[in-house]
Amino acid sequence: MEKFEVHILGCGSALPTTRHNATAQVIDLRDKLYMIDCGEGTQMQYRRSGLSFSRLNHIFISHLHGDHCFGLIGLISTFGLLGRTATLHIHAFPELETLLRPQLDFFCEGMPYVVEFHPFPHGCTDIIYEDRSVSVRAFPLSHRVPCCGFVFQEKPTAAHIKREMIDFYNISFSQINRIKNGEDYITEEGKVIPNSRLTTPADTPRKYVYCSDTQFNPNNVQYIRDADMLFHEATFAEDHLARAKQTHHSTARQAAEMARLSGAKRLLIGHYSARYTDEKILLNEAREVFANTFLAEEGRCFSL
Protein backbone atom coordinates (compact mmCIF):
# COMPACT_ATOMS: atom_id res chain seq x y z
CA MET A 1 0.00 0.00 0.00
CA GLU A 2 1.28 3.46 -0.81
CA LYS A 3 2.14 5.87 1.93
CA PHE A 4 -0.67 7.86 3.56
CA GLU A 5 0.51 9.28 6.86
CA VAL A 6 -0.63 12.06 9.15
CA HIS A 7 2.15 13.76 11.11
CA ILE A 8 1.11 15.76 14.15
CA LEU A 9 3.20 18.93 14.50
CA GLY A 10 0.93 20.56 17.05
CA CYS A 11 -2.29 19.50 18.79
CA GLY A 12 -2.83 22.08 21.51
CA SER A 13 -5.58 24.69 21.45
CA ALA A 14 -5.59 28.48 21.67
CA LEU A 15 -3.05 28.65 24.49
CA PRO A 16 0.19 26.88 23.63
CA THR A 17 1.72 25.18 26.65
CA THR A 18 5.03 23.54 27.38
CA ARG A 19 3.33 20.25 26.43
CA HIS A 20 1.49 21.15 23.24
CA ASN A 21 2.13 23.37 20.26
CA ALA A 22 -0.53 25.21 18.31
CA THR A 23 -2.31 23.26 15.59
CA ALA A 24 -0.49 21.94 12.53
CA GLN A 25 -0.48 18.62 10.69
CA VAL A 26 1.36 17.34 7.64
CA ILE A 27 -0.12 14.67 5.43
CA ASP A 28 2.41 12.57 3.57
CA LEU A 29 0.54 10.95 0.67
CA ARG A 30 2.56 9.08 -1.92
CA ASP A 31 5.52 11.27 -0.96
CA LYS A 32 3.77 14.57 -1.52
CA LEU A 33 3.22 16.68 1.58
CA TYR A 34 0.13 18.72 2.44
CA MET A 35 -0.07 20.89 5.53
CA ILE A 36 -3.27 21.55 7.45
CA ASP A 37 -3.20 24.64 9.65
CA CYS A 38 -0.05 26.37 10.73
CA GLY A 39 0.00 27.72 14.28
CA GLU A 40 2.95 29.56 15.80
CA GLY A 41 6.05 27.40 16.01
CA THR A 42 5.04 25.11 13.14
CA GLN A 43 8.33 25.63 11.29
CA MET A 44 10.28 24.45 14.35
CA GLN A 45 8.02 21.42 14.76
CA TYR A 46 8.32 20.73 11.05
CA ARG A 47 12.10 20.74 11.35
CA ARG A 48 11.90 18.38 14.30
CA SER A 49 9.73 15.99 12.29
CA GLY A 50 12.49 15.46 9.76
CA LEU A 51 10.00 15.83 6.90
CA SER A 52 11.28 17.45 3.72
CA PHE A 53 10.62 21.18 3.31
CA SER A 54 10.74 20.94 -0.47
CA ARG A 55 8.03 18.29 -0.82
CA LEU A 56 5.47 20.65 0.70
CA ASN A 57 3.60 22.69 -1.89
CA HIS A 58 0.10 23.11 -0.46
CA ILE A 59 -1.12 24.49 2.86
CA PHE A 60 -4.78 24.40 3.89
CA ILE A 61 -5.99 26.76 6.61
CA SER A 62 -9.23 25.87 8.38
CA HIS A 63 -10.02 29.27 9.89
CA LEU A 64 -8.54 32.56 10.93
CA HIS A 65 -7.83 32.10 14.59
CA GLY A 66 -4.22 32.72 15.54
CA ASP A 67 -3.53 29.21 16.83
CA HIS A 68 -4.24 27.92 13.32
CA CYS A 69 -2.30 30.44 11.21
CA PHE A 70 0.24 32.55 13.16
CA GLY A 71 3.06 30.26 12.01
CA LEU A 72 2.55 30.97 8.31
CA ILE A 73 4.65 34.11 8.03
CA GLY A 74 7.64 32.46 9.74
CA LEU A 75 7.37 29.31 7.64
CA ILE A 76 7.07 31.28 4.41
CA SER A 77 9.99 33.50 5.38
CA THR A 78 12.21 30.54 6.27
CA PHE A 79 11.45 28.81 2.96
CA GLY A 80 12.62 32.00 1.25
CA LEU A 81 15.87 32.11 3.25
CA LEU A 82 16.48 28.50 2.30
CA GLY A 83 16.28 29.41 -1.37
CA ARG A 84 12.97 27.79 -2.26
CA THR A 85 11.94 28.43 -5.87
CA ALA A 86 8.72 26.40 -6.21
CA THR A 87 5.45 28.24 -5.74
CA LEU A 88 3.78 27.65 -2.38
CA HIS A 89 0.00 27.39 -2.59
CA ILE A 90 -2.17 28.49 0.31
CA HIS A 91 -5.82 27.46 0.37
CA ALA A 92 -7.89 29.53 2.77
CA PHE A 93 -10.72 31.97 3.22
CA PRO A 94 -10.13 35.23 1.31
CA GLU A 95 -9.41 37.27 4.45
CA LEU A 96 -6.11 35.46 4.98
CA GLU A 97 -4.45 37.00 1.96
CA THR A 98 -5.67 40.45 2.97
CA LEU A 99 -4.08 39.98 6.38
CA LEU A 100 -0.85 38.36 5.25
CA ARG A 101 -0.09 40.33 2.09
CA PRO A 102 1.28 43.49 3.80
CA GLN A 103 3.58 41.33 5.94
CA LEU A 104 4.73 39.31 2.93
CA ASP A 105 5.47 42.51 1.03
CA PHE A 106 7.49 43.90 3.91
CA PHE A 107 9.27 40.89 5.41
CA CYS A 108 9.60 38.63 2.38
CA GLU A 109 10.50 41.19 -0.29
CA GLY A 110 12.80 39.71 -2.92
CA MET A 111 12.10 36.11 -1.94
CA PRO A 112 13.07 33.65 -4.69
CA TYR A 113 9.62 32.05 -4.84
CA VAL A 114 5.97 32.98 -5.09
CA VAL A 115 3.21 32.49 -2.51
CA GLU A 116 -0.07 31.98 -4.30
CA PHE A 117 -3.37 32.21 -2.47
CA HIS A 118 -6.35 30.12 -3.52
CA PRO A 119 -9.30 31.60 -1.69
CA PHE A 120 -12.53 29.70 -1.21
CA PRO A 121 -15.71 31.13 0.29
CA HIS A 122 -17.14 30.66 3.77
CA GLY A 123 -19.50 27.72 3.70
CA CYS A 124 -17.74 26.14 0.72
CA THR A 125 -18.53 22.47 0.07
CA ASP A 126 -16.49 22.12 -3.13
CA ILE A 127 -13.36 20.27 -4.01
CA ILE A 128 -10.85 23.08 -3.56
CA TYR A 129 -7.78 21.21 -4.81
CA GLU A 130 -6.87 18.03 -6.64
CA ASP A 131 -3.91 16.33 -8.21
CA ARG A 132 -3.14 12.77 -9.34
CA SER A 133 -2.99 11.53 -5.76
CA VAL A 134 -5.72 13.29 -3.88
CA SER A 135 -8.73 15.55 -3.93
CA VAL A 136 -9.38 17.96 -1.07
CA ARG A 137 -12.91 19.01 -0.28
CA ALA A 138 -13.81 21.76 2.16
CA PHE A 139 -16.98 21.66 4.23
CA PRO A 140 -18.38 23.99 6.86
CA LEU A 141 -17.85 23.42 10.57
CA SER A 142 -19.72 25.09 13.41
CA HIS A 143 -17.41 27.49 15.21
CA ARG A 144 -17.53 31.07 16.53
CA VAL A 145 -16.03 32.31 13.27
CA PRO A 146 -16.24 30.87 9.75
CA CYS A 147 -14.38 27.59 9.84
CA CYS A 148 -14.08 24.59 7.59
CA GLY A 149 -13.03 20.97 7.69
CA PHE A 150 -11.17 19.14 4.96
CA VAL A 151 -11.70 15.74 3.35
CA PHE A 152 -8.53 14.29 1.86
CA GLN A 153 -9.80 11.65 -0.57
CA GLU A 154 -7.09 9.51 -2.11
CA LYS A 155 -7.37 8.93 -5.85
CA PRO A 156 -7.74 5.30 -6.99
CA THR A 157 -4.49 3.55 -7.70
CA ALA A 158 -3.88 1.05 -10.51
CA ALA A 159 -4.34 -2.68 -9.89
CA HIS A 160 -1.34 -4.68 -8.70
CA ILE A 161 0.10 -6.89 -11.41
CA LYS A 162 1.18 -10.32 -10.21
CA ARG A 163 4.95 -10.64 -10.38
CA GLU A 164 4.82 -14.34 -11.25
CA MET A 165 2.53 -13.65 -14.24
CA ILE A 166 5.01 -11.13 -15.67
CA ASP A 167 7.66 -13.84 -15.50
CA PHE A 168 5.41 -16.64 -16.72
CA TYR A 169 4.24 -14.81 -19.86
CA ASN A 170 7.44 -12.78 -20.17
CA ILE A 171 5.33 -9.60 -20.33
CA SER A 172 7.21 -6.58 -21.67
CA PHE A 173 7.63 -3.41 -19.61
CA SER A 174 5.48 -1.44 -22.06
CA GLN A 175 2.54 -3.79 -21.52
CA ILE A 176 2.62 -3.67 -17.74
CA ASN A 177 0.96 -0.26 -17.32
CA ARG A 178 -1.84 -1.22 -19.73
CA ILE A 179 -2.56 -4.34 -17.71
CA LYS A 180 -2.43 -2.37 -14.45
CA ASN A 181 -5.10 -0.12 -15.93
CA GLY A 182 -7.40 -3.03 -16.69
CA GLU A 183 -6.54 -4.37 -20.12
CA ASP A 184 -6.24 -8.08 -20.89
CA TYR A 185 -2.94 -9.46 -22.19
CA ILE A 186 -2.61 -11.08 -25.61
CA THR A 187 0.30 -13.47 -25.99
CA GLU A 188 2.42 -13.67 -29.15
CA GLU A 189 0.37 -16.74 -30.08
CA GLY A 190 -2.80 -14.60 -29.88
CA LYS A 191 -4.12 -16.15 -26.69
CA VAL A 192 -6.13 -13.74 -24.51
CA ILE A 193 -5.21 -13.79 -20.82
CA PRO A 194 -8.00 -12.06 -18.90
CA ASN A 195 -6.94 -9.16 -16.71
CA SER A 196 -8.38 -10.82 -13.61
CA ARG A 197 -5.78 -13.63 -13.91
CA LEU A 198 -2.92 -11.13 -14.12
CA THR A 199 -3.76 -8.70 -11.34
CA THR A 200 -4.95 -8.35 -7.80
CA PRO A 201 -7.38 -5.47 -7.21
CA ALA A 202 -6.11 -1.99 -6.50
CA ASP A 203 -6.05 -0.88 -2.88
CA THR A 204 -9.24 0.83 -1.77
CA PRO A 205 -8.69 4.60 -1.86
CA ARG A 206 -8.40 6.03 1.64
CA LYS A 207 -10.02 9.05 3.21
CA TYR A 208 -8.72 11.36 5.93
CA VAL A 209 -11.10 13.90 7.42
CA TYR A 210 -10.02 16.89 9.49
CA CYS A 211 -12.50 18.63 11.83
CA SER A 212 -11.10 21.47 13.91
CA ASP A 213 -12.49 23.75 15.37
CA THR A 214 -16.16 22.92 15.80
CA GLN A 215 -18.96 22.34 18.22
CA PHE A 216 -20.86 19.07 18.06
CA ASN A 217 -23.11 19.16 15.01
CA PRO A 218 -24.58 15.89 13.67
CA ASN A 219 -25.51 17.71 10.45
CA ASN A 220 -21.86 17.60 9.52
CA VAL A 221 -21.94 13.80 9.31
CA GLN A 222 -22.95 14.16 5.65
CA TYR A 223 -19.50 15.53 4.84
CA ILE A 224 -17.35 13.15 6.80
CA ARG A 225 -18.83 9.72 6.18
CA ASP A 226 -16.67 6.60 6.16
CA ALA A 227 -13.32 8.15 6.93
CA ASP A 228 -10.43 5.72 7.34
CA MET A 229 -9.30 8.21 9.91
CA LEU A 230 -11.28 11.08 11.34
CA PHE A 231 -9.39 13.80 13.16
CA HIS A 232 -11.84 15.59 15.40
CA GLU A 233 -11.13 18.27 17.94
CA ALA A 234 -11.76 17.31 21.56
CA THR A 235 -10.94 20.50 23.40
CA PHE A 236 -12.76 19.53 26.58
CA ALA A 237 -14.00 16.57 28.57
CA GLU A 238 -17.71 16.26 29.41
CA ASP A 239 -17.16 18.00 32.75
CA HIS A 240 -16.71 21.19 30.72
CA LEU A 241 -19.65 20.62 28.37
CA ALA A 242 -21.06 24.08 29.12
CA ARG A 243 -17.70 25.68 28.34
CA ALA A 244 -17.51 23.65 25.12
CA LYS A 245 -20.91 24.95 24.02
CA GLN A 246 -20.04 28.51 24.98
CA THR A 247 -16.77 28.51 23.02
CA HIS A 248 -18.13 26.42 20.11
CA HIS A 249 -15.81 23.50 20.76
CA SER A 250 -16.42 19.77 21.28
CA THR A 251 -15.93 17.36 24.13
CA ALA A 252 -14.10 14.08 23.67
CA ARG A 253 -17.40 12.23 23.96
CA GLN A 254 -18.90 14.38 21.21
CA ALA A 255 -15.88 13.76 18.97
CA ALA A 256 -16.41 10.04 19.50
CA GLU A 257 -20.11 10.42 18.77
CA MET A 258 -19.21 12.02 15.42
CA ALA A 259 -16.88 9.12 14.64
CA ARG A 260 -19.65 6.62 15.48
CA LEU A 261 -22.36 8.45 13.54
CA SER A 262 -20.19 8.92 10.46
CA GLY A 263 -18.87 5.38 10.36
CA ALA A 264 -15.21 6.26 10.76
CA LYS A 265 -12.71 3.41 11.03
CA ARG A 266 -10.46 5.28 13.46
CA LEU A 267 -10.75 8.48 15.45
CA LEU A 268 -7.84 10.77 16.27
CA ILE A 269 -8.54 13.47 18.84
CA GLY A 270 -6.59 16.65 19.57
CA HIS A 271 -6.83 20.42 20.12
CA TYR A 272 -6.62 19.85 23.84
CA SER A 273 -7.46 22.63 26.25
CA ALA A 274 -4.42 23.77 28.24
CA ARG A 275 -6.24 22.78 31.44
CA TYR A 276 -5.56 19.06 30.89
CA THR A 277 -2.12 17.93 32.00
CA ASP A 278 -2.96 14.35 31.08
CA GLU A 279 -5.20 13.66 28.10
CA LYS A 280 -6.12 10.14 29.29
CA ILE A 281 -9.35 11.58 30.63
CA LEU A 282 -10.21 12.62 27.07
CA LEU A 283 -9.11 9.30 25.61
CA ASN A 284 -11.08 7.24 28.08
CA GLU A 285 -14.18 9.36 27.62
CA ALA A 286 -14.02 9.01 23.84
CA ARG A 287 -13.35 5.26 23.96
CA GLU A 288 -16.52 4.67 25.92
CA VAL A 289 -18.38 5.72 22.76
CA PHE A 290 -15.88 4.80 20.07
CA ALA A 291 -13.25 2.23 21.00
CA ASN A 292 -10.90 2.86 18.11
CA THR A 293 -9.81 6.31 19.35
CA PHE A 294 -6.23 7.58 19.53
CA LEU A 295 -4.61 10.65 21.04
CA ALA A 296 -2.78 13.08 18.77
CA GLU A 297 0.62 14.01 20.14
CA GLU A 298 3.43 16.17 18.79
CA GLY A 299 5.91 14.09 16.80
CA ARG A 300 3.55 11.14 16.32
CA CYS A 301 2.69 9.83 12.91
CA PHE A 302 -0.46 7.85 12.08
CA SER A 303 -0.68 5.63 9.00
CA LEU A 304 -3.96 5.19 7.20
Added chain:
Amino acid sequence: MEKFEVHILGCGSALPTTRHNATAQVIDLRDKLYMIDCGEGTQMQYRRSGLSFSRLNHIFISHLHGDHCFGLIGLISTFGLLGRTATLHIHAFPELETLLRPQLDFFCEGMPYVVEFHPFPHGCTDIIYEDRSVSVRAFPLSHRVPCCGFVFQEKPTAAHIKREMIDFYNISFSQINRIKNGEDYITEEGKVIPNSRLTTPADTPRKYVYCSDTQFNPNNVQYIRDADMLFHEATFAEDHLARAKQTHHSTARQAAEMARLSGAKRLLIGHYSARYTDEKILLNEAREVFANTFLAEEGRCFSL
Protein backbone atom coordinates in the same frame (compact mmCIF):
# COMPACT_ATOMS: atom_id res chain seq x y z
CA MET B 1 22.13 43.59 45.64
CA GLU B 2 18.79 43.80 43.91
CA LYS B 3 17.89 41.44 41.10
CA PHE B 4 19.17 42.23 37.60
CA GLU B 5 18.95 39.13 35.43
CA VAL B 6 18.93 38.43 31.73
CA HIS B 7 16.88 35.39 30.67
CA ILE B 8 17.62 33.94 27.24
CA LEU B 9 14.42 32.76 25.54
CA GLY B 10 15.98 32.44 22.09
CA CYS B 11 19.46 32.99 20.70
CA GLY B 12 19.37 31.59 17.18
CA SER B 13 19.48 33.67 14.03
CA ALA B 14 17.19 33.97 11.02
CA LEU B 15 16.65 30.22 10.63
CA PRO B 16 15.30 28.63 13.78
CA THR B 17 16.69 25.14 14.32
CA THR B 18 15.89 22.31 16.66
CA ARG B 19 18.65 23.69 18.90
CA HIS B 20 17.90 27.39 18.93
CA ASN B 21 14.80 29.57 18.91
CA ALA B 22 14.54 32.96 17.28
CA THR B 23 15.72 35.93 19.33
CA ALA B 24 14.07 36.97 22.58
CA GLN B 25 15.35 37.94 26.00
CA VAL B 26 13.66 38.97 29.22
CA ILE B 27 15.36 41.29 31.72
CA ASP B 28 14.24 40.87 35.29
CA LEU B 29 15.20 44.06 37.12
CA ARG B 30 13.96 44.53 40.66
CA ASP B 31 11.07 42.20 39.78
CA LYS B 32 9.89 44.15 36.75
CA LEU B 33 10.26 42.38 33.43
CA TYR B 34 11.34 43.92 30.12
CA MET B 35 11.43 41.94 26.90
CA ILE B 36 13.91 42.58 24.11
CA ASP B 37 12.88 41.22 20.72
CA CYS B 38 10.20 38.61 20.22
CA GLY B 39 10.88 36.03 17.50
CA GLU B 40 8.46 33.23 16.65
CA GLY B 41 7.92 30.85 19.54
CA THR B 42 8.74 33.42 22.23
CA GLN B 43 5.50 32.83 24.11
CA MET B 44 6.31 29.11 24.40
CA GLN B 45 9.85 29.83 25.58
CA TYR B 46 8.50 32.41 28.00
CA ARG B 47 6.17 29.81 29.48
CA ARG B 48 9.06 27.37 29.81
CA SER B 49 11.10 29.98 31.65
CA GLY B 50 8.56 30.11 34.46
CA LEU B 51 8.71 33.93 34.47
CA SER B 52 5.49 35.76 35.27
CA PHE B 53 3.40 36.97 32.32
CA SER B 54 1.83 39.74 34.37
CA ARG B 55 5.10 41.38 35.40
CA LEU B 56 5.93 42.13 31.76
CA ASN B 57 4.74 45.55 30.63
CA HIS B 58 7.35 46.68 28.12
CA ILE B 59 8.70 45.09 24.96
CA PHE B 60 11.57 46.59 22.97
CA ILE B 61 12.04 45.57 19.33
CA SER B 62 15.47 46.14 17.78
CA HIS B 63 14.49 45.89 14.13
CA LEU B 64 11.90 44.57 11.73
CA HIS B 65 13.32 41.25 10.66
CA GLY B 66 11.00 38.34 11.27
CA ASP B 67 13.32 36.48 13.64
CA HIS B 68 13.06 39.46 16.01
CA CYS B 69 9.32 40.18 15.91
CA PHE B 70 7.19 37.34 14.44
CA GLY B 71 6.33 36.16 17.97
CA LEU B 72 4.61 39.40 18.97
CA ILE B 73 1.14 38.68 17.59
CA GLY B 74 1.01 35.28 19.34
CA LEU B 75 2.24 36.67 22.63
CA ILE B 76 -0.20 39.59 22.53
CA SER B 77 -3.06 37.28 21.62
CA THR B 78 -2.26 34.84 24.42
CA PHE B 79 -2.10 37.64 27.00
CA GLY B 80 -5.60 38.61 25.86
CA LEU B 81 -6.90 35.05 26.22
CA LEU B 82 -5.43 34.95 29.72
CA GLY B 83 -7.47 37.99 30.68
CA ARG B 84 -4.69 40.56 30.93
CA THR B 85 -5.99 44.05 31.71
CA ALA B 86 -2.76 46.09 32.04
CA THR B 87 -1.61 48.03 28.99
CA LEU B 88 1.28 46.42 27.13
CA HIS B 89 3.82 48.93 25.81
CA ILE B 90 5.77 48.21 22.66
CA HIS B 91 8.81 50.32 21.85
CA ALA B 92 9.88 50.03 18.23
CA PHE B 93 10.36 51.78 14.92
CA PRO B 94 7.10 53.28 13.59
CA GLU B 95 6.73 50.66 10.84
CA LEU B 96 5.94 47.94 13.38
CA GLU B 97 2.62 49.43 14.36
CA THR B 98 1.66 49.84 10.70
CA LEU B 99 2.38 46.17 10.12
CA LEU B 100 0.82 44.80 13.30
CA ARG B 101 -2.26 46.97 13.62
CA PRO B 102 -4.40 45.20 10.98
CA GLN B 103 -3.60 41.85 12.58
CA LEU B 104 -4.36 43.18 16.07
CA ASP B 105 -7.67 44.58 14.84
CA PHE B 106 -8.61 41.25 13.26
CA PHE B 107 -7.24 38.61 15.62
CA CYS B 108 -7.33 40.46 18.94
CA GLU B 109 -10.66 42.26 18.66
CA GLY B 110 -12.34 42.66 22.03
CA MET B 111 -9.22 41.88 24.02
CA PRO B 112 -9.49 43.08 27.63
CA TYR B 113 -6.30 45.17 27.46
CA VAL B 114 -4.63 47.78 25.29
CA VAL B 115 -1.45 47.47 23.23
CA GLU B 116 0.24 50.84 23.08
CA PHE B 117 3.01 51.54 20.61
CA HIS B 118 5.80 53.96 21.43
CA PRO B 119 7.56 54.59 18.15
CA PHE B 120 11.06 56.04 18.01
CA PRO B 121 12.85 57.07 14.81
CA HIS B 122 15.58 55.23 12.91
CA GLY B 123 18.95 56.44 14.18
CA CYS B 124 17.50 57.39 17.57
CA THR B 125 20.05 57.93 20.37
CA ASP B 126 17.58 59.07 23.03
CA ILE B 127 16.33 57.55 26.23
CA ILE B 128 13.13 55.98 24.94
CA TYR B 129 11.77 54.77 28.27
CA GLU B 130 12.40 55.21 31.98
CA ASP B 131 10.87 54.35 35.29
CA ARG B 132 12.11 54.27 38.90
CA SER B 133 14.35 51.29 38.22
CA VAL B 134 15.83 51.78 34.79
CA SER B 135 16.35 54.00 31.79
CA VAL B 136 16.46 52.50 28.30
CA ARG B 137 18.43 54.25 25.60
CA ALA B 138 18.32 53.28 21.93
CA PHE B 139 21.34 53.67 19.68
CA PRO B 140 21.90 52.83 16.03
CA LEU B 141 23.52 49.58 14.93
CA SER B 142 24.90 48.78 11.49
CA HIS B 143 22.66 46.25 9.80
CA ARG B 144 21.07 45.77 6.37
CA VAL B 145 17.91 47.47 7.59
CA PRO B 146 17.45 50.13 10.28
CA CYS B 147 18.34 48.48 13.56
CA CYS B 148 19.08 49.66 17.07
CA GLY B 149 20.71 48.47 20.24
CA PHE B 150 19.48 49.16 23.76
CA VAL B 151 21.27 50.30 26.91
CA PHE B 152 19.48 49.27 30.10
CA GLN B 153 20.92 51.60 32.74
CA GLU B 154 19.85 50.82 36.28
CA LYS B 155 18.78 53.82 38.37
CA PRO B 156 20.82 54.49 41.52
CA THR B 157 19.48 52.82 44.61
CA ALA B 158 19.41 54.32 48.10
CA ALA B 159 22.28 53.70 50.51
CA HIS B 160 22.05 50.69 52.83
CA ILE B 161 21.29 51.62 56.40
CA LYS B 162 23.23 49.61 59.01
CA ARG B 163 20.87 47.38 60.93
CA GLU B 164 22.85 47.70 64.17
CA MET B 165 22.65 51.51 64.02
CA ILE B 166 18.86 51.38 63.80
CA ASP B 167 18.87 49.28 66.95
CA PHE B 168 21.55 51.29 68.76
CA TYR B 169 19.84 54.67 68.29
CA ASN B 170 16.34 53.17 68.19
CA ILE B 171 15.69 54.99 64.90
CA SER B 172 12.02 55.21 63.96
CA PHE B 173 10.69 53.76 60.73
CA SER B 174 9.82 57.22 59.42
CA GLN B 175 13.44 58.34 59.74
CA ILE B 176 14.94 55.35 57.93
CA ASN B 177 14.11 56.48 54.40
CA ARG B 178 15.50 59.96 55.06
CA ILE B 179 18.79 58.46 56.24
CA LYS B 180 18.88 56.11 53.24
CA ASN B 181 18.58 59.17 51.04
CA GLY B 182 21.58 60.86 52.66
CA GLU B 183 20.36 62.82 55.69
CA ASP B 184 22.12 62.78 59.05
CA TYR B 185 20.26 61.59 62.14
CA ILE B 186 19.57 63.83 65.12
CA THR B 187 18.96 62.04 68.40
CA GLU B 188 16.33 63.14 70.92
CA GLU B 189 19.16 64.79 72.85
CA GLY B 190 20.03 66.85 69.74
CA LYS B 191 23.23 65.01 68.92
CA VAL B 192 24.01 64.81 65.16
CA ILE B 193 25.02 61.39 63.89
CA PRO B 194 26.61 61.83 60.45
CA ASN B 195 25.08 59.82 57.62
CA SER B 196 28.40 58.12 56.90
CA ARG B 197 28.30 56.40 60.32
CA LEU B 198 24.77 55.09 59.69
CA THR B 199 25.00 53.76 56.15
CA THR B 200 27.09 51.81 53.70
CA PRO B 201 27.15 53.20 50.14
CA ALA B 202 24.50 52.22 47.61
CA ASP B 203 25.35 49.51 45.08
CA THR B 204 26.85 50.86 41.88
CA PRO B 205 24.10 51.04 39.25
CA ARG B 206 24.52 48.36 36.61
CA LYS B 207 24.34 48.54 32.84
CA TYR B 208 23.21 45.92 30.32
CA VAL B 209 23.81 46.58 26.63
CA TYR B 210 22.11 44.68 23.81
CA CYS B 211 23.62 44.67 20.30
CA SER B 212 21.81 42.53 17.73
CA ASP B 213 21.91 42.59 14.68
CA THR B 214 25.00 44.47 13.54
CA GLN B 215 28.21 44.28 11.63
CA PHE B 216 31.44 45.22 13.40
CA ASN B 217 31.52 48.97 13.82
CA PRO B 218 33.95 50.53 16.33
CA ASN B 219 32.03 53.82 16.07
CA ASN B 220 29.32 52.20 18.17
CA VAL B 221 31.69 51.95 21.15
CA GLN B 222 30.53 55.43 22.20
CA TYR B 223 27.08 54.04 22.99
CA ILE B 224 28.02 50.90 24.82
CA ARG B 225 30.90 51.88 27.12
CA ASP B 226 31.45 50.16 30.45
CA ALA B 227 28.64 47.65 30.35
CA ASP B 228 28.47 45.22 33.23
CA MET B 229 27.28 42.83 30.59
CA LEU B 230 27.36 43.32 26.85
CA PHE B 231 25.20 41.08 24.70
CA HIS B 232 26.63 41.14 21.20
CA GLU B 233 25.58 39.06 18.24
CA ALA B 234 28.17 36.57 16.98
CA THR B 235 26.41 35.03 14.03
CA PHE B 236 29.58 33.62 12.47
CA ALA B 237 33.11 32.53 13.26
CA GLU B 238 36.05 34.19 11.51
CA ASP B 239 36.04 31.50 8.82
CA HIS B 240 32.86 33.17 7.53
CA LEU B 241 34.11 36.74 7.82
CA ALA B 242 33.18 37.48 4.21
CA ARG B 243 29.66 36.17 4.78
CA ALA B 244 29.42 38.26 7.96
CA LYS B 245 30.33 41.41 6.03
CA GLN B 246 27.95 40.56 3.22
CA THR B 247 25.00 40.01 5.55
CA HIS B 248 25.93 42.83 7.97
CA HIS B 249 26.56 40.50 10.88
CA SER B 250 29.51 40.03 13.23
CA THR B 251 31.93 37.23 13.93
CA ALA B 252 32.61 36.03 17.45
CA ARG B 253 36.04 37.67 17.33
CA GLN B 254 34.47 40.98 16.34
CA ALA B 255 31.95 40.73 19.18
CA ALA B 256 34.86 40.19 21.56
CA GLU B 257 36.70 43.13 20.03
CA MET B 258 33.68 45.33 20.78
CA ALA B 259 33.65 44.10 24.38
CA ARG B 260 37.37 44.89 24.70
CA LEU B 261 37.13 48.32 23.06
CA SER B 262 34.10 49.37 25.10
CA GLY B 263 35.44 48.17 28.45
CA ALA B 264 32.69 45.66 29.14
CA LYS B 265 32.98 43.53 32.26
CA ARG B 266 31.41 40.48 30.65
CA LEU B 267 30.42 39.52 27.11
CA LEU B 268 27.46 37.35 26.22
CA ILE B 269 27.31 36.16 22.62
CA GLY B 270 24.37 34.78 20.66
CA HIS B 271 22.39 34.97 17.40
CA TYR B 272 24.22 31.90 16.15
CA SER B 273 24.06 30.92 12.52
CA ALA B 274 22.24 27.62 11.99
CA ARG B 275 25.43 26.19 10.45
CA TYR B 276 27.06 25.72 13.87
CA THR B 277 26.02 22.57 15.67
CA ASP B 278 28.43 23.35 18.50
CA GLU B 279 29.03 26.97 19.47
CA LYS B 280 32.34 26.20 21.22
CA ILE B 281 34.12 27.40 18.09
CA LEU B 282 32.47 30.80 18.63
CA LEU B 283 33.22 30.82 22.34
CA ASN B 284 36.87 29.90 21.90
CA GLU B 285 37.35 32.47 19.17
CA ALA B 286 35.83 35.24 21.30
CA ARG B 287 37.79 34.24 24.41
CA GLU B 288 41.08 34.68 22.57
CA VAL B 289 40.25 38.40 22.46
CA PHE B 290 38.05 38.78 25.53
CA ALA B 291 38.39 36.09 28.19
CA ASN B 292 35.21 36.90 30.09
CA THR B 293 32.88 35.68 27.33
CA PHE B 294 29.83 33.44 27.79
CA LEU B 295 27.49 31.65 25.42
CA ALA B 296 23.82 32.53 25.41
CA GLU B 297 21.60 29.46 25.51
CA GLU B 298 17.85 28.98 25.71
CA GLY B 299 16.71 28.68 29.31
CA ARG B 300 19.89 30.18 30.80
CA CYS B 301 19.79 33.18 33.08
CA PHE B 302 22.72 35.56 33.62
CA SER B 303 22.93 37.79 36.71
CA LEU B 304 24.57 41.19 36.50
